[in-house]
Amino acid sequence: MSSKWRGTQAAKGTVCKTVIRRFESAPRLIPGQFVTIRCGTGTEPLLRRPFAVHRVNREEKSFEILYEIKGEGTRFLSQYEEADDLDILGPLGNGFKIDLNIKNAILVAGGIGIAPLTFLAEELVKEKINVTLILGSKTKLDIPLSAIGYKLLICTEDGSEGTKGLATDLLNEFVRAQNFAPLQIYACGPKAMLKAVAQITNCQVSLEEIMACGVGACLGCAVKTKDGYKMVCKDGPVFNSEDIIW
Amino acid sequence: MSSKWRGTQAAKGTVCKTVIRRFESAPRLIPGQFVTIRCGTGTEPLLRRPFAVHRVNREEKSFEILYEIKGEGTRFLSQYEEADDLDILGPLGNGFKIDLNIKNAILVAGGIGIAPLTFLAEELVKEKINVTLILGSKTKLDIPLSAIGYKLLICTEDGSEGTKGLATDLLNEFVRAQNFAPLQIYACGPKAMLKAVAQITNCQVSLEEIMACGVGACLGCAVKTKDGYKMVCKDGPVFNSEDIIW
Amino acid sequence: MVTDLSIELAGIKLKNPVMAASGTFGYGKEYSEFCDLNQIGAIVTKSITLKPKEGNPPPRIAETPSGILNAIGLQSDGVEKFIAKALPFLEKFDVPVIASIAGGSKEEFAELAKILSKSKRIAGLELNISCPNVKKGGMLFGCDPDAAAEVTKAARKATKLPLIVKLSPNVTDITLIAKAVEKAGADALSLINTLLGMAIDINTKKPKLGNITGGLSGPAIRPIAIRMVWQTAQAVKIPIVGMGGIMTAEDAIEFFLAGASAVQVGTGNFVDPKCIIKIIEGLYKAGPDLLTRGDF
């Protein structure tokens, strides 16, 4: 088998999905982990690009990434609908922790931050946990999503899709409605949103930093925590929100 | 109309042809001139790549380049079977001089040096000049050639195609057989071959040098002549062999 | 778009702050077919020497990752021929011409300044004390504060034309040279010239350049240029012309934010002959507030 090309060039801001096939470590991937991908063979772009695992097919040893076209790296990837000859490093990072005793979970996604949360939602559902996924964004997103077995709430700042407002507004309502019943809360998205979520409630956040090595060797992806600098690639990308110095 | 992709990736050493369409200046191109092409949009490869004009279709405002895959630049071009959205600069350079009074011409090509000489041969034929094109190479070349209206002699050093031996051997025989009858002689190929040709007879040679600007501004493509340094891109690429300090 | 991007740099009026860098734009003529010279902020000529100079043996250019090495070696027809042959062509255009001059001694710099001051077509001089590709003079002047000051003083005395001094990046502390040159009478600084580099062909086992070493330019050096402009902008009061790897309006803006008052485009011209024009158009769109020094 060989890679399948999309044939068209995607524009900046477009959301794309690529299936990575024949990845031996696929069965080991857990939600919240990521991979780094070399985008091309030359020196531009130079560094590997990190992407969260969006969905896994363990039997077929494949997984999906979901990403927004930002620059050369993501543009390069967008050429592939399916790929089996890319240089991929992973699984990397710690992944989300799941508490099997807490039967309700809220997942808060900001824009493309949805990528790892769908994988998490699916795993939580398998564990018979009630999942609500809140997806907030500035405006209507063109993301192909199929929420099977869990509830998907969409909100946009301009009201062009779902409720008008912020993801944190919905979260606030939800937390209040729960009335202190135990909840697992997870969030992934822009730093400003994560900070706002962390102010509402303690949760697990998946962070991003510019990465060089992706394996904990360069000390490049530092994030300030109450216990000093931690590395997003190795100690994270998932952290307890209360450990982070926002 | 848009570009036509070849679909396959060509390997190093392969000879490729690309048709450049919708090039307004195509009708002005003369044999021996070249164009420079930007190979990609990033900073790798950085410099434009120079290519001789291999064949022109004046009515359709298109022309062809014929090239060997050497590195990133030529590999990039080889993706295109036909292109109409490449960044192309030209016509550049002086081109071959044709003397309408001399009715016999010999063209000596070394390997991919054939590229500008087929265009020249076709123009000479139009002027009713008898043309013999000698193509020499180390081993059999996989170049699609159709010599219409002129004689094509092929020789290889290993004898895998045509006569076994050097292009200069054939040239020597030919010049001797002419017995001082007036001849126009043109050559294009590796520097060592051009030097050998120049030792046999005065001729017009098309030279190559690494180029930065291609328009005479950077003084980068210098070649030593009896009259000091000349620029291959602006004063050439065609020079009288006796002017060059080999 | 009625944004006004005109500036006055060291007394020279420019329609916009984007110029062609010395040695990459010939004497203007070569690129006049491909871009409208009247739209350019200023043209800095290829460096002019007093006497004709043959330049270095080929190859003179080698490509490197996101950059190029050059070892032209200041090939020049000499100042007299420049005035007689190259300058008249530029009469037709409404663009300031800044003559880049390169002497082998401070006396030669003074002599060149004097000769060129007589020409009405010259709006200013750029002293190239930073060419890495010649044995005599060149970068040596630009690597020592005292020598740099001496050359500047000599030129200062010889001309009333605005004086821009072009600095070498091949130094431990560029601000020392900048301050010395400012004190010696420079009206502006331009930086950076090329970084001394080298490449070897592993097939022939020989250097890729005839001159062995050459000057590195292009996007590869941009982070170094930005850093030096930023450092120098804090050290001197005279305006800075920034350059090094500018290919787009965004790249140019990075230099303005670092503290440059104007920019030059060098290697970018080779990659795209319309590079300067596109940058100027981009700056008009970006607007003047992006063309000022950042606050950090």
Place this chain on the structure above:
Amino acid sequence: MVTDLSIELAGIKLKNPVMAASGTFGYGKEYSEFCDLNQIGAIVTKSITLKPKEGNPPPRIAETPSGILNAIGLQSDGVEKFIAKALPFLEKFDVPVIASIAGGSKEEFAELAKILSKSKRIAGLELNISCPNVKKGGMLFGCDPDAAAEVTKAARKATKLPLIVKLSPNVTDITLIAKAVEKAGADALSLINTLLGMAIDINTKKPKLGNITGGLSGPAIRPIAIRMVWQTAQAVKIPIVGMGGIMTAEDAIEFFLAGASAVQVGTGNFVDPKCIIKIIEGLYKAGPDLLTRGDF
């Protein structure tokens, strides 16, 4: 293939002349999953400081054309923790460990050298007198021949271990530092450390690095590194470890031709964790005659 690529560098026996560069390979553990440490010529550790050091605020990495800027700021757990926690992991492997040390004063360098000399697992020391990302010490030592010599002497007195001194490229004449350090007792030199650079985000109008400036590495700087290795190889008798932008065996060969006796791979590890292994394989194929200094 029975080619023998082993060398003895400053008394350290290496299976092959390709090492992991300081700061890009952690303490070996991080990459041990992705490449067989036993195949590598040597591992140079992330620079170790005497006391724990927090490092610089993020962002610490920015990408530039064919290069990266880093401003890690010598984050380190301190030498005691290195010996107690990081070193034991390397016991399992048959690869020389060269400890890179970074002090804020010559006394600290001496102290570090003394402490590390007690460990059997350390085959040699690399003095980092060229880090551009710390305020105290760092590059300052590497930019002045006298200071560089002082630090070298102090370390020399404190240890019998082979001493490699790592030079900064941010200087006017690297051979002056090289000679000073050779005279002061260095057994080998490694060059180059990163070039001081900077990048600005034009959207936020702020520097891309938390530390404002950072060190430029990667293919972009290779021509500068090659030039400096070539210059230095002519100036000193002690062996040179070359580095700067090595990504392939061909790149490594360029350094050998320039006069390096061994090479280090830094940024290349980030791009491909198997980079060093692939380079070593490539060198076995190329054979030893390409691994010697060129004749020019």
